[in-house]
Amino acid sequence: MRRGIPEVVLAPPKAPEEAARLTVALAQRQGQGLISRMSREHRAALQQAADAAEMSVVDYAQSARVMREDFAPEALGGKVGFLTAGTSDVPVADEARMVVEACGLGTRLEADLGVAGLHRFVGPLAAILEWGADVIVVAAGMDGVLPGLVAGLIDVPVIGLPVSTGYGRGGAGEAALSTMLQSCSTGLTVVNIDNGVGAGAGAVLIAARAARARSVSAGAGAASRRSRPRSLPAARRR
Numbered sequence: 001m002r003r004g005i006p007e008v009v010l011a012p013p014k015a016p017e018e019a020a021r022l023t024v025a026l027a028q029r030q031g032q033g034l035i036s037r038m039s040r041e042h043r044a045a046l047q048q049a050a051d052a053a054e055m056s057v058v059d060y061a062q063s064a065r066v067m068r069e070d071f072a073p074e075a076l077g078g079k080v081g082f083l084t085a086g087t088s089d090v091p092v093a094d095e096a097r098m099v100v101e102a103c104g105l106g107t108r109l110e111a112d113l114g115v116a117g118l119h120r121f122v123g124p125l126a127a128i129l130e131w132g133a134d135v136i137v138v139a140a141g142m143d144g145v146l147p148g149l150v151a152g153l154i155d156v157p158v159i160g161l162p163v164s165t166g167y168g169r170g171g172a173g174e175a176a177l178s179t180m181l182q183s184c185s186t187g188l189t190v191v192n193i194d195n196g197v198g199a200g201a202g203a204v205l206i207a208a209r210a211a212r213a214r215s216v217s218a219g220a221g222a223a224s225r226r227s228r229p230r231s232l233p234a235a236r237r238r
Helices: 016-030 040-052 087-102 115-120 122-131 146-151 174-181 196-227
Strands: 008-010 032-036 056-059 064-067 079-084 106-110 135-140 158-162
Touching (some): 016 032, 032 087, 079 087, 079 196, 087 196, 106 122
């Protein structure tokens, strides 16, 4: 928690009951416990353990947050947008979204915007920018083109998240990772294949700092207005 990012339990290869026990123990100690890459058996064991501990579960595609009833993350004011090339990329993007929401930042996810259907891409990207995203995580498998495309169009930081979708030569995320690393879009940041937790943590650090900067700027502006002397009435001509 030294950086404000909670620990995440990696479900495999742990037994479902062990993974659930560790996640609930984290929640008891720090208010919430995060777990990623769950199977159905892991999810069932987690729900049972959370119910026994009288805790709530916030579900994501293959991840979850267990929370004490008296806990809520401090709202930081930052915003993180998520784009996915395909619907099969959503579980990994959701892992990143879990980390971001656990840290008290706002999120917005738009899915199925890959380059095979660019007519679906412009509107959701514009909506996320209008919403005010401080950073955008773009998840893509197969050819992995979408993050570079987004990074070349906007002045918001972009984190490329390669996903292990795809098959044949360069499948399982290898081609997606290579494409992102070789991108001509300057400034694109890339994490490892399926590393939703890493992408989420990076997004938290960027968005939280941006939110703090806005808060400091707003405070300084308010203080300046309060300390500014009132205008004196214009002297009358005689």
